[in-house]
Amino acid sequence: MNVLVVEDDLEAAALLLEALRETGHAARAISDGRQGLEVAMTEPCDVLVVDRMLPGMDGLSLVTALRASGNATPVLILSALADVDHRIQGLRAGSDDYLIKPYAYTELLARLEALVRRKRGEFAPSALRVADLELNRLTRSVRRGRRHFQLKPREFRLLEYLMMHARQVVTRTMLLEHVWGYHFDPGSNVVDVYISRLRGKVDEQGEVPLLQTVRGLGYRLGEPG
């Protein structure tokens, strides 16, 4: 993954670059808005991380200009402004995701990978497959090998999301946002328990455990290892 970071806080940018490189991604950082826009439009990158408050040109204007030029590179906005209105503003400007500062690096990484994946899979297939787990979006049915099982609508959506991001780490916050539409932290382990419930249906005795919990990070659907 090739990441372009537009962030004026030098120390934060440096930390982020280091973290991205540690995890095997290519990254560079620009500290000015206008310059960031130029680089984004002229040099190839897979995803942009743009801070909302920037000198030269603020983050939202950057994204608006980028989209106006026809550039569809996925953008994740970093901001300290957390309320609904600001978030909606950010998304309306054309960004694809919105992360509140301070953030966990693992959260950021998971989201960036999800964005890149989403961008690459342009046409969402009607059937999703991971190992012998198959989910059909049209018929709303799920099966594991020959075993058909029923899922409640929300459970279906959850599994669908996990399968769309198969083999990637998906954080609790991402799930709450995309599957439930909630932007708050419920505090306790309610999502964990909900996932266990789903796991009970997906991974039965003797089957390969596909739905894994990654300690401290989130969940992952895929073959173990």
Added chain:
Amino acid sequence: MANPVDRKPRRRRVLRLAILYAMSVCAITALLLGLLYRFTGEQLYAQIDAGLDAEARALGQLEKREGRQALVTTVAARAGDWGPLVEVAGARLYALVDPAGRRLAGDFATWPSTISAAAMQPLTIHVNRGELPQRGTDLIDDIRAVTLRLPDGSRLLVGQALNEVKELKGQAFLAILLSLAVVAATAVIGARLLASRIQNHLLAVSDTARAVMDGELSRRIQVPLKQSDEFDELSLIINAMIERIEQLVTSLRVTTVNVAHDLRSPVSRMRSRLELLQLRRPSLSEYSAAVSETIAETDRILRVFQAILDIAQIETGAADDKEVVNLSELCQDLRELYAPMADERGVELSAARYTEVLLHGSRELLAQAISNLLDNAIKYSPAGGKVRFDAIYNGAKVDVVVADQGPGIPEKDRARVLDPFVRLDESRSTPGNGLGLALVRAIANRCGAALYLLDNRPGLCVVLRFSRQRPELATASDLNEP
């Protein structure tokens, strides 16, 4: 900064207005009474004139029919026999003179000098000394008279003394003056009483406000039990406003103190842990463990800050959420999310009873509040306990009810548990930061809902009540609006 308000206002507006009103009443009364006086006077004269006119004409006819002598005799007969006890009051007076002005009959010695021409118009004429020679007539000053010119040039006068009328008018005038005096006095006294009553209310309000400004946030304006008028309503509203200010200030004060206090512990812990590392020569795994723990600790702290920020944002944000929220759908959703967690702890969630109603508000905030309540209820429930979660529509109100059978909250603590960072002793061992209910309260305020903490016997019952008074109950047609 000096208190901008003087104790005694220089311009007493209320009193001025009241006195102005009183004076207007007096003026109008005076005007009306004056008109009445005038009218009555005119009526009196009209009556007298009619009588005089009739008599004069009758006498004229008499002469036509029976001749001069008959007239003279009649006039002489009618002219007054002025004894000492004769009533002067409404006495008729006559004068009959020849063309040269010599007396033919009547009370008058000579034709009254104050009459210039003979006309049928009634006149008020002043009688001079000597014109009425008889005793008893000297009290007569003015008369009302009709004069008639006879065919041969002689003149006839029929008049009536105005003494009676004058006396009446005098009495009436006195009566009017007296009445006006009474009206004026009553009006002024009334005005002062009214003004002072209003001013007392105003002073009560401004005194309370001044006390609140000085920091006495628990001051309220006294309101009688039976609220009746606009003053009471104003007082109630101002009291509610002070209550809200007190709430916000307390919340802020408590938050500031508690942030400092509550966050000192984890920060100290972190410091100790790291300092310990510095003192020893720890292994790589020990470093790793310490780093993980420190990250976890900072996450905890960040969550607390986030909650505080959320509360602050919610409390100070504009309450103009235009989103239409399907409450039943939201409750179903949340119930489904928490069902596994309840199940795992052996807690039974009641059968879903969610009324179909739409609300204006923020779905996000409502979800956060209800989720908070559900979380608490399940967390504090004993194994095998029941948690009730309903949304009921009764009349004009929608109640979202979350009730558990846990330790509950003692009545004395129910008010303060809504303040940030308050944790009751029973719950100190359960994970949490004491901000949950404060957040719920902030959201309730923002969405125009009332929050009630009740005894579930046993346990706690929390009710979020949305009522029609606040314009949050949308109707199905709102969903179709563009």
